[in-house]
Amino acid sequence: MTCEETKRSFALLLYGELSFDEEESVESHLEGCEECRHGLQRERAMHEQLYAMEARPSFDMLARSREQLRRSLATPAPARESLWQKLRNGFTIHVHPIPAGLQPVGAVALIAMGFFAARMIPASRGTGGTADLTPMTSRVRYVEPGKAGKVQVVVEDTRERILSGAVDDQNIQALLLAAARDPQDAGLRVDSVDLLKGSRECPQVRDALLNALQHDSNPGVRLKALEGLKNLSADAQVRQVLTQVLLSDDNAGVRKEAIDLLIQHKEDRMVGVLQELMRKEDNGYIRLRCQKALHDMNASVETY
Numbered sequence: 551m552t553c554e555e556t557k558r559s560f561a562l563l564l565y566g567e568l569s570f571d572e573e574e575s576v577e578s579h580l581e582g583c584e585e586c587r588h589g590l591q592r593e594r595a596m597h598e599q600l601y602a603m604e605a606r607p608s609f610d611m612l613a614r615s616r617e618q619l620r621r622s623l624a625t626p627a628p629a630r631e632s633l634w635q636k637l638r639n640g641f642t643i644h645v646h647p648i649p650a651g652l653q654p655v656g657a658v659a660l661i662a663m664g665f666f667a668a669r670m671i672p673a674s675r676g677t678g679g680t681a682d683l684t685p686m687t688s689r690v691r692y693v694e695p696g697k698a699g700k701v702q703v704v705v706e707d708t709r710e711r712i713l714s715g716a717v718d719d720q721n722i723q724a725l726l727l728a729a730a731r732d733p734q735d736a737g738l739r740v741d742s743v744d745l746l747k748g749s750r751e752c753p754q755v756r757d758a759l760l761n762a763l764q765h766d767s768n769p770g771v772r773l774k775a776l777e778g779l780k781n782l783s784a785d786a787q788v789r790q791v792l793t794q795v796l797l798s799d800d801n802a803g804v805r806k807e808a809i810d811l812l813i814q815h816k817e818d819r820m821v822g823v824l825q826e827l828m829r830k831e832d833n834g835y836i837r838l839r840c841q842k843a844l845h846d847m848n849a850s851v852e853t854y
Contacts, residue, residue: 551575556586560593690729693741701726701745717749730758736768743771747778756782760791769801776807783811793823800835809836813843821849 551816556579562568563576580587600718689706696702696714703725709752715722729742743762748754762776772795782788796808810821810828824840828851831837844851 551579553583553586553754556580557589560590561595562588564594564597598797612651615783622716641702648715690725690738691743692735692738693726693729693745695745704730717745718752723749723755726756727754730762736771739768739771740774743774747774750778750782756788760788763795764791769804770803772799773807776804776811780811783814789815789817793820797827797830798824802836805831805833805836806839809843814841816843816847818847821847825849825851 556576559568559572563573568774569575580590646719655682655746691706692702693701693703699716700714701717701722703715703722705711705713705725713722713725717723717726725744726746729738730746732738732742739762743759746758750759759775759778763772766772766775779788779792783792792808792812796805796812799805812823821844824844828838828840828844830836831840841851
């Protein structure tokens with residue numbers, strides 16, 4: 551096998567598409583050719599870089615691409631070929647040789663085209679405001695803040711759709727609440743709770759924040775929920791949940807935020823909670839906060 555044939559087989563080798571005999575031939579050539587070994591290393595590094603890319607095109611870019619695709623689909627189809635023309639074209643091979651120096655560039659271009667084309671699948675788009683949603687079993691893929699105080703929600707149904715609306719819009723809020731409970735995507739839950747926390751006065755949102763604080767397995771989600779509950783630390787139900795979290799959460803950062811909220815309001819019943827926490831807490835900051843709070847309430851650090 552020549553060097554040129556070996557280099558043309560690099561991509562197939564890395565994707566595991568060579569037959570056993572072809573792979574043996576490539577490996578035999580590589581053992582005796584240092585230049586091709588270096589070439590394979592470069593090819594492998596290029597593939598790894600492409601795999602590491604995380605491309606999330608902007609909403610404007612998606613809209614332009616989809617509009618261009620819709621215009622292309624609306625263009626009348628060309629005249630249909632005759633059966634004879636199809637047969638002749640089917641048995642005709644058109645070869646356009648690529649200069650050896652441009653072959654790696656061509657490979658990169660083909661991979662990149664496939665990578666980005668997979669993200670340009672057409673999807674319907676709302677025409678301003680919130681779309682009229684019918685009952686469906688949809689999954690929210692991700693959420694993010696939009697322009698002018700709006701919220702962008704990407705929903706996976708039979709195909710992705712982009713819905714836009716205010717956080718307090720009933721349909722948008724329902725989707726955000728569903729996304730905040732998505733068991734498969736912690737990043738989606740973090741973004742959803744972060745957007746919902748601005749509507750914490752809404753009972754459904756407050757319940758969602760409390761549920762995330764108590765039950766979400768990701769500490770980042772729990773911290774976002776705590777941020778949303780800061781202005782509700784005087785509420786009895788919120789304080790009850792904060793107390794449970796303070797005594798049971800395994801993340802020191804979550805416990806730190808919980809005690810900071812709890813000691814904003816001095817209550818006699820907090821004395822026992824803080825004394826119990828002193829017996830089990832190993833975080834220095836939290837212990838100091840406990841001691842100061844107990845001192846301010848004229849209570850001892852230990853129980854008798």
